[in-house]
Amino acid sequence: HRGWEIYPKGIYDFGMKIKKECPDLPFFISENGMGVENEQRFLKDGRIEDDYRINYHRDHIKEMENAIFEDGVDCLGYITWGPIDILASMCNMDKRYGFVYVNRTNKDLRDMKRIPKKSYQWIKKAFESNGADLD
Numbered sequence: 001h002r003g004w005e006i007y008p009k010g011i012y013d014f015g016m017k018i019k020k021e022c023p024d025l026p027f028f029i030s031e032n033g034m035g036v037e038n039e040q041r042f043l044k045d046g047r048i049e050d051d052y053r054i055n056y057h058r059d060h061i062k063e064m065e066n067a068i069f070e071d072g073v074d075c076l077g078y079i080t081w082g083p084i085d086i087l088a089s090m091c092n093m094d095k096r097y098g099f100v101y102v103n104r105t106n107k108d109l110r111d112m113k114r115i116p117k118k119s120y121q122w123i124k125k126a127f128e129s130n131g132a133d134l135d
Helices: 009-021 051-071 118-128
Strands: 027-032 075-080 100-102 114-116
Touching: 009 027, 009 051, 027 051, 051 075, 051 118
Parallel strands: 027 075
Antiparallel strands: 100 114
8 A cells, every 4th residue: 555566576686696795695584574554454254364465475485485496595594574463663553564463452451362364374384384385
């Protein structure tokens, strides 16, 4: 909704740049993710249906795999940005980043229920299979 481009191939391009400029430097992709405002609008049957997040991570991980397995980039892994919904600076909880929704409607801090999103099961399966099961 902000008009920002999502460019998964950027991970591939970055890997190739590191390989060329720092050939002996292994690295991680870290804090990759997307913040979505008003994510509760995707709530269906008690779960956030966040296919957009699944597609985002799938496409980025596939580009990372291409860089590693096709072109020999020394990327050691992929770390997502905030596995649960976190407070972003100056955004409160307006933007959601994680695979687990944190219910902030109740101001009682002891009652902030965590609800796994659809992407939670997907990323769990992807990590358990070491990326072999991305679909």
